[in-house]
Amino acid sequence: METIFQLITTGFLTGIVYALMALGLSIIFGLMGLINFAHGDFVMLAMYGGFFFCHFSGLDPYFGLLVVVPLFFVLGAGIYRGLFRHLLDAPEESQIIATFGLSFVLQYGAMLFFSTEYRSVVTKYADQILSLGFLTVDFPHIFSTLIAGILLALIFVFLYFTNTGRAIRAVSEQRRGASLIGIHVQKIYTIAIGLGLSCVAFSGTALITFESVHPTIGTHFNLLCWVIVVLGGVGSLWGTVIGAIIIAEMEMIIGFFFAPVLTTFAYFVIFLAILMIRPAGLFGYVERRA
Amino acid sequence: MAKRNYFSLGLPLFALLTLMGILPILSSHHFYLHMLTLVYIFAFFSQAWNLISGFGKQFSLGHVAFFGLGAYVTGILYADYGISPWVGLLLGGVLGALLSLVIGIATFRLRAFFFTLSTIACAEALRVLITYWRLASTGLGTTIPSKPGLWNLSFETEIGYTYFAYFLLVIIVFVTARMIHTRIGFYLLATGGDEEAAMSLGINTFRIKLLVFGISGFFTAVGGGFYCMYTRYVEPSIAFNIDFSVQFAVFTIVGGIGTIAGPIIGSALLVPLSTFFRSWIGGLFTPIGYFTYGILLIVIIMFMPGGLMKGIASLSKSLRGRA
Numbered sequence: 001m002e003t004i005f006q007l008i009t010t011g012f013l014t015g016i017v018y019a020l021m022a023l024g025l026s027i028i029f030g031l032m033g034l035i036n037f038a039h040g041d042f043v044m045l046a047m048y049g050g051f052f053f054c055h056f057s058g059l060d061p062y063f064g065l066l067v068v069v070p071l072f073f074v075l076g077a078g079i080y081r082g083l084f085r086h087l088l089d090a091p092e093e094s095q096i097i098a099t100f101g102l103s104f105v106l107q108y109g110a111m112l113f114f115s116t117e118y119r120s121v122v123t124k125y126a127d128q129i130l131s132l133g134f135l136t137v138d139f140p141h142i143f144s145t146l147i148a149g150i151l152l153a154l155i156f157v158f159l160y161f162t163n164t165g166r167a168i169r170a171v172s173e174q175r176r177g178a179s180l181i182g183i184h185v186q187k188i189y190t191i192a193i194g195l196g197l198s199c200v201a202f203s204g205t206a207l208i209t210f211e212s213v214h215p216t217i218g219t220h221f222n223l224l225c226w227v228i229v230v231l232g233g234v235g236s237l238w239g240t241v242i243g244a245i246i247i248a249e250m251e252m253i254i255g256f257f258f259a260p261v262l263t264t265f266a267y268f269v270i271f272l273a274i275l276m277i278r279p280a281g282l283f284g285y286v287e288r289r290a
Numbered sequence: 291m292a293k294r295n296y297f298s299l300g301l302p303l304f305a306l307l308t309l310m311g312i313l314p315i316l317s318s319h320h321f322y323l324h325m326l327t328l329v330y331i332f333a334f335f336s337q338a339w340n341l342i343s344g345f346g347k348q349f350s351l352g353h354v355a356f357f358g359l360g361a362y363v364t365g366i367l368y369a370d371y372g373i374s375p376w377v378g379l380l381l382g383g384v385l386g387a388l389l390s391l392v393i394g395i396a397t398f399r400l401r402a403f404f405f406t407l408s409t410i411a412c413a414e415a416l417r418v419l420i421t422y423w424r425l426a427s428t429g430l431g432t433t434i435p436s437k438p439g440l441w442n443l444s445f446e447t448e449i450g451y452t453y454f455a456y457f458l459l460v461i462i463v464f465v466t467a468r469m470i471h472t473r474i475g476f477y478l479l480a481t482g483g484d485e486e487a488a489m490s491l492g493i494n495t496f497r498i499k500l501l502v503f504g505i506s507g508f509f510t511a512v513g514g515g516f517y518c519m520y521t522r523y524v525e526p527s528i529a530f531n532i533d534f535s536v537q538f539a540v541f542t543i544v545g546g547i548g549t550i551a552g553p554i555i556g557s558a559l560l561v562p563l564s565t566f567f568r569s570w571i572g573g574l575f576t577p578i579g580y581f582t583y584g585i586l587l588i589v590i591i592m593f594m595p596g597g598l599m600k601g602i603a604s605l606s607k608s609l610r611g612r613a
Contacts, residue, residue, distance in 0.1 A: 097539070097587055100351060261422050275400060
């Protein structure tokens with residue numbers, strides 16, 4: 001019984017970090033209608049950012065955010081201008097192929113520059129543990145959840161309680177309608193990219209404190225994020241958070257009782273099951289075609 | 291209806307297939323035949339992919355799931371139980387078709403990217419499942435024993451494999467060409483062109499997509515079985531490598547997506563090129579190859595979405611216009 005509680009707690013903590021990661025995808029997809037198959041590879045880059053910062057400065061990876069976030073904004077602006085902007089009005093399959101190509105470029109670029117070695121960061125608090133009765137939680141997980149949780153809260157406050165946030169949600173619901181009532185859609189896109197990349201940078205940095213990184217880890221994250229977004233419901237930001245927690249719990253439980261490798265198989269089963277039973281996901285809406 | 295197949299199985303395609311049939315007898319050099327075999331089998335795979343993803347516009351990035359399934363069914367049945375690969379090919383093909391039905395039923399009523407995503411997820415899921423199963427039983431890789439004979443699908447010389455790959459390619463080209471000119475083909479093209487319009491004409495687009503995806507899955511699995519017999523080795527990380535999915539797509543897109551000659555031209559061009567890349571740069575920098583694929587995908591989609599076939603077609607059109 002205690003083990004179950006332990007698993008659920010760790011799953012919840014990881015789930016918050018996943019939520020932040022998937023929210024980045026959800027925002028860019030929801031706001032801009034861009035199908036990005038390279039999202040996980042950006043997370044991979046952020047993890048490398050955290051690793052190299054830590055490696056060269058000896059400071060905690062979280063300080064690296066001061067470098068990684070600006071770098072990501074520059075990278076994001078470049079990729080947006082060079083690629084994403086041209087894809088916005090392109091058919092779905094073009095978006096899929098081009099971002100899949102981008103995923104390859106990032107993965108194998110990382111392999112060329114950073115080698116295929118698994119890299120991990122050892123923080124000063126890596127082996128410190130917080131005991132709450134029979135529950136024990138390690139500090140890296142606590143910090144990452146705190147930081148991811150704070151950013152999640154800030155994003156939700158921004159989206160639900162500021163005028164810009166309301167404008168953003170208006171665009172995500174109906175792009176044309178929003179532009180008709182005078183919302184500057186291009187400006188919203190810029191903000192969307194900024195928000196999405198911040199989610200990526202923060203979640204990548206949080207992840208590197210307890211997980212090692214290698215160039216092809218992005219494929220796993222791509223799948224993970226999309227399963228979360230579809231489970232929560234396309235277009236629902238709250239759904240994404242709930243979906244992330246469910247998936248993280250499931251990972252923990254399957255990993256413990258069966259085998260960690262089988263979680264990928266579970267993703268696929270869950271994914272097909274949602275699409276068959278409730279294609280709108282838990283909290284979303286979806287246009288059916290037939 | 292817009293005519294999308296620039297060459298139906300008319301004279302040019304017939305000539306191309308005949309040429310490809312003659313090529314293997316020209317030299318018995320091992321590497322030459324090996325190259326031809328690879329070109330033919332990849333043209334076959336790309337054509338199978340092209341059926342659903344090119345003509346039907348349902349973009350699969352997980353065709354390696356069928357490839358690996360076919361490879362495993364054929365390889366394991368033969369290596370562990372001594373059952374003829376012919377049985378394996380057929381059984382693998384049927385399982386591939388069934389798998390494609392499962393994915394199709396779940397996703398073909400939804401937005402197209404759900405389909406793409408579930409094909410990727412399916413390939414990954416099969417990879418981990420089979421890794422898990424093989425590690426628990428016999429160890430990861432399986433070597434296929436060689437006992438030459440047609441019944442064992444093993445040949446003493448390379449040319450046997452070359453002609454078998456050619457045989458598969460001819461079958462799929464004929465199937466594609468036949469289908470495109472029947473009602474199913476018209477329905478498929480209409481579905482790929484504008485699904486809502488097709489539905490409003492009373493076409494059951496869901497059924498058409500399922501049928502074509504099933505055919506595509508069947509052939510890809512059969513080809514996977516042959517590929518396994520050819521390389522005499524099967525391992526989850528190779529048989530389910532996403533690289534294969536990408537190659538089927540890249541070869542087709544470069545040659546010309548949604549055309550019959552496209553996959554053949556793309557494979558004839560890119561298979562030797564990528565082999566050359568690999569042997570030239572050596573095992574050290576293979577990521578460069580994939581890196582280039584990525585760039586190629588982006589560039590083609592941005593600047594030449596029709597691939598080479600469309601480029602040739604528009605060129606010949608403009609030449610004819612001038613004359």
